[in-house]
Amino acid sequence: MDVIWLIPLLPGIGAAVNGLLGIRFFSKVQTAVVGCGSMGLAALLSVYAFVQLLGSESRVHDVVVATWIPPIALETVDGIGAFAADWAFRLDPLSGMMILVVSGIGLLIHIYSTSYMLSESDAGYARFFCYLNLFCFFMLTLVLGANLLVMFVGWEGVGLCSYLLIGFWYEKQSASDAGKKAFLVNRIGDWGFVLGIFLIFFTFGSLDFREVAAGAAAMPIEAAEFGVISLICLFLFVGAVGKSAQIPLYVWLPDAMEGPTPVSALIHAATMVTAGVYMVCRNAVLFTHAPMVMTIVAVIGGLTALMAASIGLTQTDIKRVLAYSTVSQLGYMFLATGVGAFGAGAFHLMTHAFFKALLFLGSGSVIHAMNEEQDMRRMGGLKTFMPVTFVTMLVGTLAIAGIPPLAGFFSKDEILFRTFLHNRALWILAVATAGMTAFYMFRLMAMTFYGDYRGPAWENAEGDDHGGHDENGGHGAWHGPHESPPPMTGPLMALAVGAIVAGFVGIPAALGGSNAIEHFLEPSFVAEAHVEGGEVAAGEAAEEVHEISHAAELGLMALSILVALGGIGLAYRLYIARPELAEAWRARWAGVHRVLLNKYYVDELYQSTVVRGTMSGGRGLWRFDGRVVDGAVNGAGWLTIVSSWCSQLFDRYAVDGAVNLIGWSASESSFSLRRIQTGLIQNYALVMLLGVFVFVSIYLLVQ
Secondary structure, X not given: OOOOOHHHHHHHHHHHHHHHHHHHHOOHHHHHHHHHHXXXXXXXXXXXXXXXXXXXXXXXXXXXXXXXXXXXXXXXXXXXXXXXXXXXXXXXXXXXXXXXXXXXXXXXXXXXXXXXXXXXXXXXXXXXXXXXXXXXXHHHHHHHEOEHHHHHHHHXXXXXXXXXXXXXXXXXXXXXXXXXXXXXXXXXXXXXXXXXXXHHHHXXXXXXXXXXXXXXXXXXXXXXXXXXXXXXXXXXXXXXHHHOOOOOOOOHHHHHHHOOHHHHHHHHHHOHHHHHHHHHHHOHXXXXXXXHHHHHHHHHHHHXXXXXXXXXXXXXXXXXXXHHHHHHHHXXXXXXXXXXXXXXXXXXXXXXXXXXXXXXXXXXXXXXXXXXXXXXXXXXXXXXXXXXXXXXXXXXXXXXXXOOOOHHHHHHHHHHHHHHHHOHHHHHHHHHHHHHHHHHHHHHHHHHHOOOOOOOOEEOOOOOEEOOOOOOOOOOOOOOOOOOOHHHHHHHHHHHHHHHHHHHHHXXXXXXXXXXXXXXXXXXXXXXXXXXXXXXXXXXXXXXXXXXXXXHHHHHXXXXXXXXXXXXXXXXXXXXXXHHHHHHHHHHOHXXXXXXXXXHHHHHHHHHHHHHHHHXXXXXXXXXXXXXXXXXXXXXXXXXXXXXXXXXXXXXXXXXXXXXXXXXXXXXXXXXXXXXXXXXXXXXXXXXXXXXXXXXXXXXXXX
């Protein structure tokens, strides 16, 4: 466990090698070996560290790599404190689960990408794997960070990499715009996260998770007033809302589908979008001391889950359906954390990583087989062409719908049960969301794999036409839908196995299990002072709730299964058995369908308010700058020119004139005076005599 710092470093080295050398010198095979090899080593090391953690009594292991920021005197609530931060990593049950998910699923996505991105140039191929490795480096840094600053480095890093990956095809305007949109929206959330970090240090004098949890545990629960802990949690939740795409900052995630499909799987399944949920779980002690903020978290999560699921009912782009599904499932996770079920939220995070990565990679297999077509209305009947993709995606669909005994059933049911105990209104929202999820996912399967083929035609080797009309330009580059190659179907089968068995680690007591994963994770959600003998003392109360509620829990399980089956049955009836009914319902509820198809016009609302307001404000500032600021500068320049002209006139006609007048006066007077300078002594004697006469005369007259 002392070398856990190597887990993020290995993909970081892979990113550096492919970024510095691969773009210039490597073939695709060499690039793939570096990219997948670094992730493979990180995954193996993660498994080794996790096994060691299971054998550890403390279940917490810190590794300080180096002193990052030496002590700096900064003010805290208790006076001047020492702000310092180590570059340190922490392995505990929560981070141990996360490194397995990130490195394991990340490795499968890397392997899948080796085939999916083959059409890129050698340089583009190396650039893509550089970005993938860099993303995993930052994500692993985020989950292993022992303090908020190290987490924030990973947090900002995955934001940067999401911008690079979403806009990978930067020559495509929509991809470039989507990358910028993701980057800007996430900056709004990051503003809240940064304020939360500042306030945590001011309040607790430390950014270390262990010290912050201990300090928060010693403070009273802010049940009746909105105190400093509540403000901290609200700021942190703003950061989580941006990163994990919750209302109102969810709008970036559906547009992120412009990136390559492996990017969608990596960002929207196991890694970046779950960072917000992970951050809330990591700071569980803070949130449990701020019940008002936890209510906000639960309400936002429930509303986001319902809203995104309703939008997914009408979408026709296969990746956008899955994008809104991701937003909805993230809402489920926040709903769990908001009702205090941090273990259930983390459990659903883990199971969701398997089946959502499976579904995204499966959609990529379909898009690959359909010559980059993403509109489900132009698919149909693909199960005969793509049996492996069909079966694996069916497993993922049943898992996300909550059909037992697949993984999604156990984690989703635990969230529904805990929500039922906490707030019945939110439970109704969650159950309605579950029904919608089952409906839109089986609708996706029906439109893609069942019915008649509705896509473009193709020519076989003999030149015979198949399918509908030809839209491939007659170049013969595409020979019809086909199963993907082994590097793509292999990860699909591995993820399908995970979607089947991952839930078995969380079988509830009502079904004869022990809810092992939640008990395993519980030490990560309390301060260490509350852990006694490796067990969580507070966990006994939660266990007691389960014991006295087995009958109710079984009833809720049955209800959730019926709701899921009802959604699947309705989708089967509308899109397979009687597809004309779907058209009739669409016509009958045209207004509702239009609103859902246009995503409640939220993007248009933002465009007309925030975007247009920002642009108008920018234009107003530009006019102010041009007319007022530049006007003042130009006016000052004009006044300077006028004053200098006046000064020049004054200098020429006043100063120079006075000087010239004196010279002219001296010159002219010299002509008059020199006439009396005759040089004759008798004349001078006469003048002297006259002078004496005048003087004497004046003197005598005065007397």
